[in-house]
Amino acid sequence: MPKQNDSKNVTPSPARRGELLATAAEVFAAQGYNATTVRKIADEAGMLAGSLYYHFDSKESILDEILSTFLDELWQGYDEVLAAGLGPRETIEALVTESFREIDRHRAAVAIYQKESRHLAKQERFAYLVESQQKFEKAWLGTLERGVAAQVFRSDLDIRLTYRFVRDTVWVAASWYRPGGQHSPEEIARQYLSMVLDGIAVRT
Amino acid sequence: MPKQNDSKNVTPSPARRGELLATAAEVFAAQGYNATTVRKIADEAGMLAGSLYYHFDSKESILDEILSTFLDELWQGYDEVLAAGLGPRETIEALVTESFREIDRHRAAVAIYQKESRHLAKQERFAYLVESQQKFEKAWLGTLERGVAAQVFRSDLDIRLTYRFVRDTVWVAASWYRPGGQHSPEEIARQYLSMVLDGIAVRT
Amino acid sequence: MPKQNDSKNVTPSPARRGELLATAAEVFAAQGYNATTVRKIADEAGMLAGSLYYHFDSKESILDEILSTFLDELWQGYDEVLAAGLGPRETIEALVTESFREIDRHRAAVAIYQKESRHLAKQERFAYLVESQQKFEKAWLGTLERGVAAQVFRSDLDIRLTYRFVRDTVWVAASWYRPGGQHSPEEIARQYLSMVLDGIAVRT
Amino acid sequence: MPKQNDSKNVTPSPARRGELLATAAEVFAAQGYNATTVRKIADEAGMLAGSLYYHFDSKESILDEILSTFLDELWQGYDEVLAAGLGPRETIEALVTESFREIDRHRAAVAIYQKESRHLAKQERFAYLVESQQKFEKAWLGTLERGVAAQVFRSDLDIRLTYRFVRDTVWVAASWYRPGGQHSPEEIARQYLSMVLDGIAVRT
């Protein structure tokens, strides 16, 4: 008689790993990576500092896994959008919406990314941050350029300034966004897009 | 009647102090406060770590002085703008312009402020960060509300979302801004205002 | 009347124990006792670190068992030689030969003994190392003295220097000896004895 | 009036370094490198563990400096001997004598070398140990071969066995040698050479 494949104990260890990663991400986001002690993470997870090393190689590898997991998921979403063959305006709208969804799902990871990616990128281990950032720039800047050419976006603005404006505008939201708040990610995206595309001034 | 320059060196060279603060700010901005060692600052300044303690009480007091100096100057500018009795739109324009000027003058301090202020604010010593932030919110949010009431700003947007949008949009620029670049602070302000007020989409 | 082999597994598989001891000895010899982690031994044995504790009380008890087993066998051989009533030269020859045989059989244990016995001897638990060493010195030094008295060994040499010379000469071989090499233990013993007794210089 | 160049304070820091290295070497030799804590060294030197890092980069770099300093001096002596153009027997005599002098001067370093060099040699950083050992083998083995060819050394012995015999015989002495003991290095060398060259048996 074969053992019944019941729903319990399906995940022997990845589950614990995931929990620990979530806990760590939360602490990193709140206090900054450097200011976070491995003991603090362990405390938060209800274990001793040394025990973390059963699951992870190092503090850095925890950070690595948090960031790479986030970026993997982000690019899954982005790639889908970019492959959909939408017009420039619709692409921007979809990217912004997708971004807010990612912020909703990976708030901590995004916050960490914002704060740490710049100096992390110098390290070999985090070279993928640079790659990702380049791909990111290509996707957004390219779309904006297409939009200017198609005359759906203004041509009187410095395009790189515009790129930074849109990019920052979206991602900094991670610093104040709290999941389960008043607005859904989609609603926030809608309003942000409205501001970015049409401005906050009343049309005269 | 100017103070007599007596023969005893009571205040050790404020010029050197200023240089050291600038150096420290630069390093803090580049590497993050926690990741910056006092020794790195000293290296950069061409002295030994211990020697810094002749000039400053502690690493924290260096940070303190950088941030408070910046905020003092910022509020000097802001207060002038707010006291000028301009209309809401003109006030926003002036605040944004003033902000980019401050970024130009205190790039490093602004970058540090962006990265560290949140968790610094928890400490007694940096209580002024909270005060400043409250004053800041009052000034901007108030102006936006005045603008909505005066029908110069859109009323269909969540006002707090708008506030965050405008606020972040301006200050994150410190993360990429390099003084002496292609655009002057005023030109950047102009383009940013144009985007924020009128949007990046072509009007139809 | 032999002990009854009762049905309960009081001593869990001595064969497995032996394998584990051999594995451990090999690793200790290669890396040094302190530098060897219990996990490394377990890896080598194809199990997890914790599982070793089913077989042994502690890392130290593994070492203990390796060394005491080796010394037991060594003294079995030595005692036989010493009880045979040979002349001093023949006794030295027999001891050296027996020593190389032990090196052949317990290379790892001998290497461990060489490297670790000195500081191990300080511990109560390893007091038997001191005893053994004293017995050892008595046997060898005594034989040498008998030989000097009997005028088969030179009398113009410091006897303790000679003792150390012969002793070290033999046992250090464990550091390079590999079982199954070019020379059998007996052949190595023969050549060593030839050098020790007659020197490496051509007789003039 | 220029400062007089008095004899005090000539060595501002290298002296301290040297003391610390000597202390560390002593502890390493007594307890083994791995079993020695950095704290123990500091204790012995009358300072706190952290203070050692003002003088050295790491525990490993202390070991490195101890070993490389020793080897540098050793090879100075050896090279002089090898360059002297002596006959094989005289070369061996000179090398052995020089070796005991080095043991006298660097007892701790030699003991460490004996115990740790094998597994240290695997690390990139200690690659010079391998080089040194190869040079060493070349010098000794070459001299022995010259001696066999010149018929001053026996030809009926396995030459590599002879090499190991002579090599080990000399260097293991570091494990029991205490400077300032009964015999001078030169006297020990004389007796060792006498045993190695002519054997311990009475000539018949």
Add this chain to the structure above:
DNA sequence: TATGAATGAGGGTTCATTCAT
């Protein structure tokens, strides 16, 4: 003013060991 040397608190990490399953 600056240096050289040290302090001491902690931080990341390792590892022998335990124990429920």
Add this chain to the structure above:
DNA sequence: CATGAATGAACCCTCATTCAT
């Protein structure tokens, strides 16, 4: 018998800070 997970002590090392010179 063996695993997976955790413990806790200890270890190497870093760094802000101090202080005599």
